[in-house]
Amino acid sequence: MSFFSSNNFQDRQAAAAQAKKAMAEKFLSRPKYDPNDPTVREREAKRLAILEARELRDAERLKRKAEAEAAEAARLAAVEAARVEALRQDELARQAAEAVQRAEEEKIEFERKLDRDARYAARKERKKKAKNPFERFG
Template structure:
């Protein structure tokens, strides 16, 4: 591969060295950090103001998050209290229904006992009162 524009290795090396020297001069020409420089002071003041504003926003966000968490906890506590109250009411209703069923069962048992006693009494009455032949036939 031949280079038609006449760049030899030495030419390329010299160009690279020249570019490195120009870059170094550009870097060294920049002023050193001077804390008393008004531009530096202004830039640091802006950065400080930004950081303070960021910290204030973070505090506000944390405060809003805490308020939201407290509101959520209060809402959950209220829901849980309502749920517990509903469970208590349902338990009372179940107990009342069970009591009503027990009373109904006791009433039915008492009625069955009365019917049974009436049958026994009627049977006893029939046994004690023997009918004569004429009464039996007619």
């Protein structure tokens, strides 16, 4: 059972057709696009101003981003240069320490050789004295 008994199919169909006709009339009653219309020109000018402002903001943002990237690259380059310099200084210090150690080892080895040569000479002298019978029995 229907709530609106007086509202039959033909009435609903007529109401829908009338609504469509009203929407079409509303759409067609709008003025056509006229580029010389002051309101259209004003709307276009506002839109262009917004677009230009957006482009300026984008350009400024890109500029700031490029500057920040350049500063970061410079900072990283400085850090890398400091690291390389520290490694070079460490390598020079290591080489200097190795040179000092080698010189010390060579000095010790030379002293050992002198001691050994002195022992050999003393032994040779003792043997020489032992073989000489005149000095032996004096």
